[in-house]
Amino acid sequence: MIGDSISGTETESRWMTAVLSANQAVWDHDFERNQHYLSETWRTLRGLSIDDEIPLTTETWFTTIHENDVAHVTQEWRRIDAGKTDVINYKFRQRHKDGHWVWFLSRGRVVRRDAAGLPARIVGTDTDITDIKTVELESQRMTQRLAVAMEAARMGRWELNLDTGEAYWDDRLLQILGLRDGRNLRPGGDWLQFVHPDDRDEVYPYLADRVGKRLDVERDYRILNADGETVHIRALAKFVDNSETGPRYYGVNFDISRDKLQAEELEKARALLEYESRHDALTRLANRRKLDEVFSEHIASSRSGVSIMHFDIDHFKQINDTLGHDAGDATLQHAADVLQRHITGDALVSRVGGDEFVALMFEALDEQALQDTAEAIIREMAQPFYYGAQKCAIGTSIGIATCRDRDAENGSLFINADLALYEAKKAGRGRYRFYSPSMKEEARRRKKTFDALSAGFEKGEITCHYQPQFDAMTLELSGLEALVRWEREAFGLIMPDEFLGVAEDMGILSEVDDLVLRRVLHDIDQWRGAGIDVPPISVNVSASRLNDPNFADQLRAFDIPAGMLSFELLESAFLDTKNDVVERNLRAVRDLGIHIEIDDFGSGHASIASLLAVSPKRLKIDHTLVGPIAASERQRELVKNIVGIGHMLGIRVVAEGVETPAHTEILQAMGCDFLQGFGLSRPMDGARTGQFLATTAQALAARLQA
Numbered sequence: 182m183i184g185d186s187i188s189g190t191e192t193e194s195r196w197m198t199a200v201l202s203a204n205q206a207v208w209d210h211d212f213e214r215n216q217h218y219l220s221e222t223w224r225t226l227r228g229l230s231i232d233d234e235i236p237l238t239t240e241t242w243f244t245t246i247h248e249n250d251v252a253h254v255t256q257e258w259r260r261i262d263a264g265k266t267d268v269i270n271y272k273f274r275q276r277h278k279d280g281h282w283v284w285f286l287s288r289g290r291v292v293r294r295d296a297a298g299l300p301a302r303i304v305g306t307d308t309d310i311t312d313i314k315t316v317e318l319e320s321q322r323m324t325q326r327l328a329v330a331m332e333a334a335r336m337g338r339w340e341l342n343l344d345t346g347e348a349y350w351d352d353r354l355l356q357i358l359g360l361r362d363g364r365n366l367r368p369g370g371d372w373l374q375f376v377h378p379d380d381r382d383e384v385y386p387y388l389a390d391r392v393g394k395r396l397d398v399e400r401d402y403r404i405l406n407a408d409g410e411t412v413h414i415r416a417l418a419k420f421v422d423n424s425e426t427g428p429r430y431y432g433v434n435f436d437i438s439r440d441k442l443q444a445e446e447l448e449k450a451r452a453l454l455e456y457e458s459r460h461d462a463l464t465r466l467a468n469r470r471k472l473d474e475v476f477s478e479h480i481a482s483s484r485s486g487v488s489i490m491h492f493d494i495d496h497f498k499q500i501n502d503t504l505g506h507d508a509g510d511a512t513l514q515h516a517a518d519v520l521q522r523h524i525t526g527d528a529l530v531s532r533v534g535g536d537e538f539v540a541l542m543f544e545a546l547d548e549q550a551l552q553d554t555a556e557a558i559i560r561e562m563a564q565p566f567y568y569g570a571q572k573c574a575i576g577t578s579i580g581i582a583t584c585r586d587r588d589a590e591n592g593s594l595f596i597n598a599d600l601a602l603y604e605a606k607k608a609g610r611g612r613y614r615f616y617s618p619s620m621k622e623e624a625r626r627r628k629k630t631f632d633a634l635s636a637g638f639e640k641g642e643i644t645c646h647y648q649p650q651f652d653a654m655t656l657e658l659s660g661l662e663a664l665v666r667w668e669r670e671a672f673g674l675i676m677p678d679e680f681l682g683v684a685e686d687m688g689i690l691s692e693v694d695d696l697v698l699r700r701v702l703h704d705i706d707q708w709r710g711a712g713i714d715v716p717p718i719s720v721n722v723s724a725s726r727l728n729d730p731n732f733a734d735q736l737r738a739f740d741i742p743a744g745m746l747s748f749e750l751l752e753s754a755f756l757d758t759k760n761d762v763v764e765r766n767l768r769a770v771r772d773l774g775i776h777i778e779i780d781d782f783g784s785g786h787a788s789i790a791s792l793l794a795v796s797p798k799r800l801k802i803d804h805t806l807v808g809p810i811a812a813s814e815r816q817r818e819l820v821k822n823i824v825g826i827g828h829m830l831g832i833r834v835v836a837e838g839v840e841t842p843a844h845t846e847i848l849q850a851m852g853c854d855f856l857q858g859f860g861l862s863r864p865m866d867g868a869r870t871g872q873f874l875a876t877t878a879q880a881l882a883a884r885l886q887a
């Protein structure tokens with residue numbers, strides 16, 4: 182039931198027009214006369230048209246307002262009904278016809294009460310305060326968020342009144358300071374006692390200066406709180422001066438201990454990474470990077486010069502290949518240990534890769550001192566060590582370089598030590614060499630040979646010559662040894678001693694052997710095709726080929742005439758450590774009907790037992806041993822012993838380097854089985870060997886006929 186028109190009373194019209202505005206509605210309920218006036222705005226604010234029903238009963242009214250507002254509105258109404266107040270003043274949300282909530286501020290008065298004291302007429306306004314309320318709520322939310330953020334950021338807030346010297350510290354600041362007295366207002370100067378004693382010398386003058394000049398504060402420092410804990414804080418404060426507040430600082434102090442801790446952890450992690458990146462994980466020695474850095478630093482600052490030793494572990498690869506990586510690791514650790522014990526004084530020992538180590542000595546040591554150290558290290562490295570129950574024999578070669586004055590040779594010092602190391606290895610391992618300028622020249626030549634050999638390989642310049650071998654008693658042809666040759670364009674014939682070292686450095690020694698073997702098989706075919714009788718042929722096989730896991734398969738792919746071939750293996754190819762690859766290869770060699778000969782027997786690299794384990798068909802005595810037998814009694818004895826050992830074991834003996842009739846006679850007298858040497862026949866190329874074989878056969882036939 183709605184009254185739509187103004188009831189015509191005297192007081193009303195004046196104030197109503199005064200208050201009527203876009204967001205303010207007027208209502209006037211006269212319960213006694215049952216007249217209800219609601220202004221136009223009252224409806225529009227609620228989205229109601231003239232035809233919509235107005236919720237006037239208490240029940241319908243409460244269905245339209247927000248459930249959170251029901252309680253306090255009910256309570257207001259009760260107070261008014263009970264006569265406790267005539268003033269109506271409360272806020273509530275009522276549903277707009279569209280469905281959203283509209284915030285209203287209801288203000289009015291009870292203008293009349295009935296006999297029972299209940300309100301008979303109430304008049305008032307509803308103001309739409311949705312906008313204000315939204316802002317208010319938003320700011321409330323902001324405050325809450327800020328509180329949460331301050332809590333999370335461990336942030337305490339403070340103000341300092343510069344006129345009075347009084348400070349306000351909020352609860353969180355008190356908490357950070359470990360204060361539990363709840364006193365938020367305190368003398369500003371109290372702060373100073375909390376500054377950590379170790380930081381006071383810096384912080385006091387800083388604060389005095391800032392405050393004196395009224396400048397903003399921004400500083401990290403430590404405080405010692407009431408609980409005796411060190412707290413890292415970040416202090417930020419703004420100076421503000423206006424007529425309302427007077428000169429003041431508004432500040433916050435963040436507790437950044439946790440960040441500091443994290444920063445420390447990070448720093449530790451970073452330092453660890455830093456360390457790892459400059460050290461070898463296995464031996465804990467410095468690595469190449471660290472070595473380079475330390476070297477540059479030292480060279481830049483020092484006047485005392487520097488010495489370098491470059492080490493290479495002999496036989497490391499064999500240990501790694503035959504006993505496995507763990508044994509290899511143990512070997513490197515053992516080596517690192519030996520080096521560290523011997524390189525004393527101001528020096529850095531580093532592992533620069535694989536089985537190579539460098540010792541950097543921060544002064545130019547004299548030759549004698551370096552020599553003593555090198556010899557001691559070589560001696561100890563040559564001592565076998567045990568990996569579990571396995572005895573491992575290693576050794577080391579050493580290259581040494583020194584530079585005395587600051588600028589000369591600095592850049593090439595490592596290269597020089599490396600060159601010296603190369604020479605030491607070439608000299609037979611387990612040795613040391615000092616760098617000398619001629620090594621650089623030698624290296625340059627090697628590089629040239631290196632390039633030329635690569636090209637020669639491509640151009641098919643690698644071939645072989647054959648040197649005949651003879652039965653010592655009858656001096657009849659008994660076999661041939663195939664010897665590699667490089668027919669270098671514009672240079673002529675190059676002998677193996679001049680290029681096999683480079684081929685080994687290049688890692689193509691196996692391929693050289695392979696080429697020679699193909700050549701030999703090819704020549705055998707050719708000669709046989711021409712009706713020539715071919716004797717057994719010996720082919721040299723390098724240690725690297727013998728250690729190649731693919732060697733057996735490669736051999737099986739060839740069509741090798743049984744009993745025609747022997748492989749000459751250098752004594753140094755056999756180590757006393759068991760090697761599965763070599764054993765497998767040798768089994769395949771024997772299965773293919775290829776004989777085994779030990780080349781350069783007696784050069785002292787392996788035990789006789791390990792040599793005999795390969796059941797060789799023949800032993801060869803090198804020409805360096807044979808050469809002196811005519812002149813030297815001792816040498817004669819030595820060769821005679823070797824022949825004796827061979828015969829005792831049922832192995833036949835070949836003597837190389839037979840140059841003179843005297844050689845032949847002596848060796849015949851010793852009972853040596855076969856002879857090979859310039860005195861009987863020089864090595865010949867393939868074509869001449871073919872002719873030689875043909876004429877020898879003819880000569881033999883003629884003799885048989887005679």
Ligand code: C2E
Nearest residue numbers: 664665676677697721722723804838839840857858859860
């Ligand atoms: P080696 O296996 O001991 O071969 C014998 C060497 O002694 C040959 O030198 C031969 O020409 C030389 N010689 C023969 N008779 C005499 C003589 O009466 N007096 C003197 N002073 N020397 C004599 P070459 O051909 O220069 O070969 C040198 C070394 O090169 C060989 O020594 C062998 O270790 C290596 N070699 C040769 N061919 C091959 C090959 O195909 N593969 C591999 N891996 N090494 C090879």
Ligand code: CA
Nearest residue numbers: 662721749780
């Ligand atoms: Ca040989």
Ligand code: CA
Nearest residue numbers: 780781803837
């Ligand atoms: Ca030899």
